[in-house]
Amino acid sequence: MLIVVALGGNALLERGQPMEAENQRKNVAKTAKALGELARDYQIVICHGNGPQVGLLALQNDAYKKVTPYPLDVLGAESQGMIGYMIQQELGNQLPNKSVVTLLTQVVVDQDDPAFGDPSKPIGPVYSKEEAEKLSRERGWKIAPDGKYFRRVVPSPQPQDIVELPTIRSLLAQGAITICGGGGGIPVIRKRDNTLEGIEAVIDKDNTASLIAEKLNADMLLILTDVSTVCENFGKPNERKIKKISPKVLAEMSFARGSMGPKITASSRFVRHTHEKAAIGNLFEVLDMLRGKAGTMITEEIDGIEYY
């Protein structure tokens, strides 16, 4: 049984935690322990996020004034190296008899994706309006308000194709636990002459994991985060934890655009396209999620909703 795991950036750096290497290392060690148990019984592919990390790289690039900050495709590639290495090492330490590898992964997006005309993903630090406008003029950044500050916003286009898919397949055939599509993949466009070129964007890693799972004919997509279930009426007095839900019913509900929304969209698409199951839940309850005892299962096996 093949499971594609989408691992939230917060499984690596907790929300608001200082971005020290040491913190990241400790969190990755805990994550590896949880994933290690999963990998003993199932074949797994891991797609991790890179939100905090690509943000840190962008800040470090900004801070060193002698070299122009590197573009987002290159920073995405750097983040695949940074995070892939840590997961690969810690998970390898958990599983001495398995090979755990990281494959740099380019993900094709459409140059005409409406996301390029409507950058929405904020990255990097907050600025005053004046600073932000100055940077926008100097560097051609799009900026948008974020609370009382302003931030750079970048496009987050839909993943269309996984360039290294054949290699991912052959790594799986060798039995390797494969870390790929990190940070949603390095965003590239395919030009008219069929060559690839990097483009400034950050792809949503849940969408990329969903596409990889579909292309690999995975048996399940697991979206692991720091909440234990999807909730109906989240944060309201009538909030209810969802145990099982059909993608059709899920599509009629509305969720927060920035956080749960993309996970719902990504997992529902996988289930609709493949008729397999997806689950959203807490990383540390992953084995219970498979047994239907934790998390929210999205499945066509039922027509409506089942609550906890």
Added chain:
Amino acid sequence: MLIVVALGGNALLERGQPMEAENQRKNVAKTAKALGELARDYQIVICHGNGPQVGLLALQNDAYKKVTPYPLDVLGAESQGMIGYMIQQELGNQLPNKSVVTLLTQVVVDQDDPAFGDPSKPIGPVYSKEEAEKLSRERGWKIAPDGKYFRRVVPSPQPQDIVELPTIRSLLAQGAITICGGGGGIPVIRKRDNTLEGIEAVIDKDNTASLIAEKLNADMLLILTDVSTVCENFGKPNERKIKKISPKVLAEMSFARGSMGPKITASSRFVRHTHEKAAIGNLFEVLDMLRGKAGTMITEEIDGIEYY
């Protein structure tokens, strides 16, 4: 015929060239063209250097004061992402029918390697003597001359083992052009309980390429740099360009530590251990090197030296 190519960091960023992404991209495109011609006729494995790049990452880490600079093993992993991506994309664009992949690679070193007490590997940009001495005082860097400039130097222990070797083998069996051991590999030690842990160092990529070539039973090790041959009495009036040389004679000559020295050591070891050939020369003369018309060939086929 399998060739392991060791690609100098200077094939990606020329000595003294500003470390702009754009410059790197242009150089990688030229490099990919040269390697593309090689890859049409031979199966190749690419180990690239990362001296300038890991140095840049260290400077960017230093410049951003809110987070402690990440250790050199993590920066090495980042540089594998950065450089691997660029080479993979540009080389893939040259060879649309081949798959070109980058595998994150950990390389085991000995915690007691004497190199940890004697830093010798130059990283980052070149500085004037005054600048370098100032940075050494301010940041506790070790510095050393590099040509007419000065650079930061870090420990460069000998590579002992390639953790991901089985995966490199299976990628080659699939026909993939494999970029691995980038920047000499991510330096790790193997602890008593057999787990791996990163360590602060930068492994010499020529040594790593030599070890990979030996372990893969490669037919040839090609060390590509920005000089056209190894020279006897380099820089002196009686300088002579060496065409062919036996590893035994080469071992009796002396070369600059930190630049030509490691290339000589790495290529000689490969030839002595495998009785195959190695060559050192200019990236852009790579096809002529294979024909014996450029570069310096190290081979047991002759007993002494042959000059141009």
